[in-house]
Amino acid sequence: MAEKKKKKMKPDRVKTKMQDPGERIHNFDEVVLGYTREAAIEEAKRCIACKKAHCDEACPLHCCPADYIAFIEEGDFDKALEQILEYNPFPSTCGRVCVHYCEEKCPVGKKGTALAIAWLKRAAADYGQASIAPGKPTGKKVAVIGAGPAGFTVAWECAKAGHRVAIFEALSSPGGMLWAGIPSYRLPRAALDKDMQRILDLGVELRLNSPIRSEQEVSDLLDQYDAVFIGIGAHEPRWMGIEGEELEGVVHVVDFLRDVNQGKDVKVGKETAVIGGGSSAMDAVRTARRFGADAFIVYRRAREQMPADEAEIEQAEEEGIVLNLLTNPTRILGENGKMTGLECLRMELGEPDESGRRRPVPIEGSEFVIEADMMIQAISQRPDITWLDENSRFKTTRWQTFEVDPETNETSVPGVFAAGDAVSGPATIVEAIADALKAAKGILKYLEQS
Numbered sequence: 001m002a003e004k005k006k007k008k009m010k011p012d013r014v015k016t017k018m019q020d021p022g023e024r025i026h027n028f029d030e031v032v033l034g035y036t037r038e039a040a041i042e043e044a045k046r047c048i049a050c051k052k053a054h055c056d057e058a059c060p061l062h063c064c065p066a067d068y069i070a071f072i073e074e075g076d077f078d079k080a081l082e083q084i085l086e087y088n089p090f091p092s093t094c095g096r097v098c099v100h101y102c103e104e105k106c107p108v109g110k111k112g113t114a115l116a117i118a119w120l121k122r123a124a125a126d127y128g129q130a131s132i133a134p135g136k137p138t139g140k141k142v143a144v145i146g147a148g149p150a151g152f153t154v155a156w157e158c159a160k161a162g163h164r165v166a167i168f169e170a171l172s173s174p175g176g177m178l179w180a181g182i183p184s185y186r187l188p189r190a191a192l193d194k195d196m197q198r199i200l201d202l203g204v205e206l207r208l209n210s211p212i213r214s215e216q217e218v219s220d221l222l223d224q225y226d227a228v229f230i231g232i233g234a235h236e237p238r239w240m241g242i243e244g245e246e247l248e249g250v251v252h253v254v255d256f257l258r259d260v261n262q263g264k265d266v267k268v269g270k271e272t273a274v275i276g277g278g279s280s281a282m283d284a285v286r287t288a289r290r291f292g293a294d295a296f297i298v299y300r301r302a303r304e305q306m307p308a309d310e311a312e313i314e315q316a317e318e319e320g321i322v323l324n325l326l327t328n329p330t331r332i333l334g335e336n337g338k339m340t341g342l343e344c345l346r347m348e349l350g351e352p353d354e355s356g357r358r359r360p361v362p363i364e365g366s367e368f369v370i371e372a373d374m375m376i377q378a379i380s381q382r383p384d385i386t387w388l389d390e391n392s393r394f395k396t397t398r399w400q401t402f403e404v405d406p407e408t409n410e411t412s413v414p415g416v417f418a419a420g421d422a423v424s425g426p427a428t429i430v431e432a433i434a435d436a437l438k439a440a441k442g443i444l445k446y447l448e449q450s
């Protein structure tokens with residue numbers, strides 16, 4: 001850990017250039033343009049390298065931000081990147097779209113704005129070079145199912161240890177939700193590709209359009225490989241279960257964004273309602289806006305309870321998106337099989353619920369209608385485990401997630417490990433990576449013993 005520095009800190013973070021809202025609603029180019037080298041060095045100087053390292057504690061990867069920030073301050077982006085890669089194989093991605101728990105805990109933020117830790121990570125990834133070599137071949141082989149951050153992290157760790165890895169991915173492109181979900185105006189594909197290519201360069205084989213469709217296929221993989229990893233994420237839509245969900249114009253965020261990211265000919269409504277207050281709702285509403293829709297949010301809680309990052313909410317508002325808060329859809333209205341509007345109830349905040357957030361309570365008799373010809377539901381999704389046998393050997397939970405050993409992430413089937421959203425349910429990139437690192441440790445130990 002870098003030594004504590006005593007210095008007077010500048011209260012506000014160095015700003016980064018942004019694409020103008022009037023322009024960006026017409027394109028999918030990156031919105032946040034990132035630091036120049038000089039700006040990154042200037043921002044790095046604001047780090048006080050506090051003794052307690054609150055940022056490190058807050059990050060599920062415990063990636064010692066003060067250490068790589070110290071290298072950036074010296075202008076050594078290569079060393080900064082090398083340092084980050086010891087903990088995180090997705091620096092370019094996390095520098096752009098990580099939920100940055102670290103910044104929430106940064107003490108610099110108490111008297112001004114928190115250190116821009118994510119943007120500094122991005123600068124290290126953009127300007128630094130690091131070469132990582134595969135380990136000495138062991139002759140052992142690992143099959144990874146799913147090319148999301150969890151699968152790639154396991155591949156990275158196993159290849160560095162000298163094992164041969166093949167990734168089996170259902171879709172035509174790798175990246176999981178980073179590719180199929182997150183829009184390119186937040187995560188340009190070149191930035192994502194850079195992280196994945198570094199992993200593939202270790203000799204990892206990637207088999208696209210290769211879904212694993214049955215438990216028998218997993219058993220076949222186990223015959224051919226020494227261990228199997230399941231990182232299939234959470235791609236099955238979850239619906240609210242309200243009347244009218246079958247109407248034309250009603251879609252789920254997972255399908256909508258995947259179609260957009262696959263370059264399909266996507267149609268949006270003139271008035272598009274997006275239900276939810278998280279990151280995926282923000283992505284859906286801002287994407288629909290870029291396709292020309294008058295798109296807006298419908299969320300049953302208050303603004304301060306929205307799970308989406310504040311910066312994303314602000315950027316959405318700059319793009320002209322209206323937030324209909326404390327509003328809960330109860331019925332989708334339609335004519336001739338097509339959606340025409342949303343019946344909603346106004347809500348007020350009651351006592352805190354089990355999540356600690358104040359519970360939204362309906363206001364009696366407050367029904368009203370919002371006109372909309374399209375609705376994108378962005379409440380939640382879950383792992384698609386429809387391919388498991390009826391009497392599966394895999395233990396799963398009622399949320400359709402895989403049960404694993406908490407120490408090793410081994411599933412109930414010996415030699416098969418799982419991590420990421422497939423285990424936690426929909427979470428975040430940094431949590432998927434942290435969980436996958438744990439699974440990778442479990443796999444390496446298992447291979448040592450087998």
Ligand SMILES: Cc1cc2nc3c(=O)[nH]c(=O)nc-3n(C[C@H](O)[C@H](O)[C@H](O)COP(=O)(O)OP(=O)(O)OC[C@H]3O[C@@H](n4cnc5c(N)ncnc54)[C@H](O)[C@@H]3O)c2cc1C
Nearest residue numbers: 146148149150170176177181212232233420421427428429
């Ligand atoms: C719209 C959206 C925006 C998000 N924004 C953010 C954000 O800004 N920051 C953040 O931290 N998190 C964000 N997340 C969450 C984040 O993307 C996930 O938590 C993370 O990608 C989970 O990683 P994973 O590897 O477990 O699964 P995934 O990334 O979902 O990858 C799973 C992969 O497995 C493949 N697969 C599934 N079934 C099979 C099968 N049977 N055979 C072969 N392959 C299969 C899938 O096609 C996919 O490629 C967002 C999620 C969504 C939906």
